[in-house]
Each structure stands twice: as structure tokens, then as C-alpha cells.
Amino acid sequence: MPKKKKIGSYPNAMIVMSLTAALFLIGFCGLLVIQSKKLVSIIRENIEVRVFIDKEVSKAGQDSIRTKIAPQTFVLKSTKVAPITFVSKEEAAKEFIEGTKEDFTTLLGENPLRDSYRIKIGEEYFEESKLKAIKADLETIPGVYEVVYQEDLADNINRNVSKIYTILASFALIMLVIIVLLVNNTIKLAIYSQRFLIRSMQLVGATDGFIQKPYLFRGAMQGLVGGILAAGLLLVLQQLAVNNIEGLAGLQEYDKLIILVGVVMVLGLLVGLASTYQSLTRYLKMSLDQLY
Numbered sequence: 001m002p003k004k005k006k007i008g009s010y011p012n013a014m015i016v017m018s019l020t021a022a023l024f025l026i027g028f029c030g031l032l033v034i035q036s037k038k039l040v041s042i043i044r045e046n047i048e049v050r051v052f053i054d055k056e057v058s059k060a061g062q063d064s065i066r067t068k069i070a071p072q073t074f075v076l077k078s079t080k081v082a083p084i085t086f087v088s089k090e091e092a093a094k095e096f097i098e099g100t101k102e103d104f105t106t107l108l109g110e111n112p113l114r115d116s117y118r119i120k121i122g123e124e125y126f127e128e129s130k131l132k133a134i135k136a137d138l139e140t141i142p143g144v145y146e147v148v149y150q151e152d153l154a155d156n157i158n159r160n161v162s163k164i165y166t167i168l169a170s171f172a173l174i175m176l177v178i179i180v181l182l183v184n185n186t187i188k189l190a191i192y193s194q195r196f197l198i199r200s201m202q203l204v205g206a207t208d209g210f211i212q213k214p215y216l217f218r219g220a221m222q223g224l225v226g227g228i229l230a231a232g233l234l235l236v237l238q239q240l241a242v243n244n245i246e247g248l249a250g251l252q253e254y255d256k257l258i259i260l261v262g263v264v265m266v267l268g269l270l271v272g273l274a275s276t277y278q279s280l281t282r283y284l285k286m287s288l289d290q291l292y
Contacts, residue, residue: 015272016222016225018182018186019183019223019226019227019230019272020226020233021230022175022176022183023227024230026175027230027231027234027260027264029172030172030260033165033169034257034260035248035251035252035253036161038251038253039251042250042251044126044157045078045081045120045123047150048149049118049134049135049147049149050116050118050147050148052144052145052147053116061143065117069117069119069141070084075122076122082120083119083120084117084119084120089113089114090111092115092116121134127154127158128152180271184275184278184279187219187276191279211280212277212280215276216280219273219276220272220276222272224268230264230265234260234264235257
């Protein structure tokens with residue numbers, strides 16, 4: 001006895017595979033954005049403003065300078081790293097010699113460097129104009145000789161990050177358009193094979209809602225399954241990368257990753273539902289002559 005053909009039984013595998021591939025690429029773009037934002041945040045938090053102190057300033061004077069810097073709003077509020085670090089001129093000389101492999105003290109006969117404070121700045125102040133304002137404010141503190149930071153670095157990083165985000169957003173948008181067109185065409189072809197069944201249901205008095213219900217449910221499930229598969233592939237890729245690339249674990253933000261996975265699944269469901277509804281509406285409004 002031949003197997004009874006179910007309403008809405010069309011190439012499920014093709015639709016699910018198309019959805020999975022496109023949703024995976026969209027999710028991958030989202031994953032890159034999340035991790036690049038974390039990387040940029042770490043880079044920004046490690047950019048330091050250096051406050052050099054006058055040589056005549058006493059230990060009490062140095063402590064007074066630190067006391068005036070600590071409550072400033074631009075100082076990074078973090079429990080993971082020390083926002084203000086004191087570096088003596090001896091420590092600075094040691095760092096310089098280790099970095100350059102040249103001992104300038106043998107040539108000069110003394111250490112010309114100064115004691116300093118290294119200040120980590122909050123991410124929201126990572127702009128050239130704000131850094132200049134911070135420099136001007138710090139240089140008004142009595143006992144401060146000079147304030148130094150890497151000029152133009154903030155603007156260069158911000159400019160490059162904006163370019164990266166624009167490229168990734170454009171790619172994700174293109175993929176979204178492709179997925180909609182691809183799934184639309186696939187579902188249209190599938191429902192085309194069901195057009196006479198749909199017309200038969202209309203002729204016996206079935207309402208549009210009754211006819212649409214099983215198809216819409218199938219479309220939503222296909223989209224959800226595609227989203228789940230894409231999310232699963234995304235998580236597998238993410239774990240493989242974390243296990244095989246050193247230092248990548250520090251860039252993970254699992255709360256945002258969970259949100260991304262949820263978005264991918266919901267997006268799949270919505271695309272499957274919307275594409276099915278659009279295709280169904282077209283055939284429900286066709287005349288009998290147009291079906292041939």
C-alpha cells in the first residue's frame with residue numbers, strides 16, 4: 001500500500017540545509033563581532049597614561065598626587081587590575097634596558113628617568129579629545145612634571161574598529177538577504193507542487209487560516225531546526241577554537257554567546273515562517289487558470 005502523502009510534505013532537508021548554512025554564517029559574523037569587541041576592550045584597558053613626577057617631590061608628595069588622581073572619573077574602575085601603578089625610576093630603567101638591551105646608565109653615569117604613575121583609563125574615555133583633556137587636567141596637579149600617552153592611538157583604533165564592524169555588518173546583511181531569497185525560492189517551488197491540493201481544500205470550503213496552519217507550522221519548525229543546527233555548529237566551532245588557539249579563552253563572553261545563539265534560532269524560525277506565509281498567500285489568491 002503506497003504511503004499517504006501528507007499536507008506540506010516537500011523537500012524539508014533542502015530547506016533546512018539552506019537555512020542552516022546561511023544562519024551559521026550570520027552567527028559566525030556575530031561571534032566575530034563579540035570577540036573583536038572584547039579584544040578591543042582589553043586593548044583599551046591596557047593603554048596607560050603616564051604621569052611623570054618632579055624629581056624634587058618627596059614620598060609624601062607622591063602619595064598626595066596619587067590621592068588626587070584616584071577619585072577622578074576617568075580612572076578605570078576594575079577589580080581585576082590595579083588602575084594606578086607606581087613605577088620608580090629604577091624600575092623604569094630596568095624595563096628600558098630589558099626592552100632595548102642597552103644600558104644607558106653606563107654612558108650617562110646616572111639614571112635620568114623619573115618616578116611615575118601609570119593610569120589605566122576607562123573605555124568610555126578612549127578618544128583623542130578626551131585623552132587630551134585628561135592630560136591637561138593631570139598636568140595642573142602640583143608636583144606633576146609631564147603627562148604622556150600614545151597620541152593618535154585612540155583615534156586609529158576607533159577608526160579601524162568601525163571599519164571592521166561595518167564590514168561584518170554588511171556581510172551579515174548580505175547573508176540575510178541571500179537566506180531570505182534562497183529560502184523563498186525553495187519554499188515557492190515546494191508549495192508549487194502542492195498548489196492543486198491547496199485549491200482542492202479551497203473548493204471544499206476550507207478557510208485560508210485552516211489551509212495555512214499546517215504549512216506555517218512546518219515552515220516555522222524548519223526554520224527553528226535550521227537555527228538549532230546553525231547554533232550547534234557555531235558552539236562546536238567556538239569550543240574548537242578556544243581549545244586550539246592560545247589566549248582565545250580570555251575573549252569569551254558566554255552571556256553574549258547565549259544571546260547570539262538565541263537570536264540565530266529565533267531568526268531561523270521567523271525566516272521560515274515569513275517565507276512560507278508569503279509563498280502561501282500567493283497561491284491562495286491565484287485563479288484556477290493561473291495554477292496551470
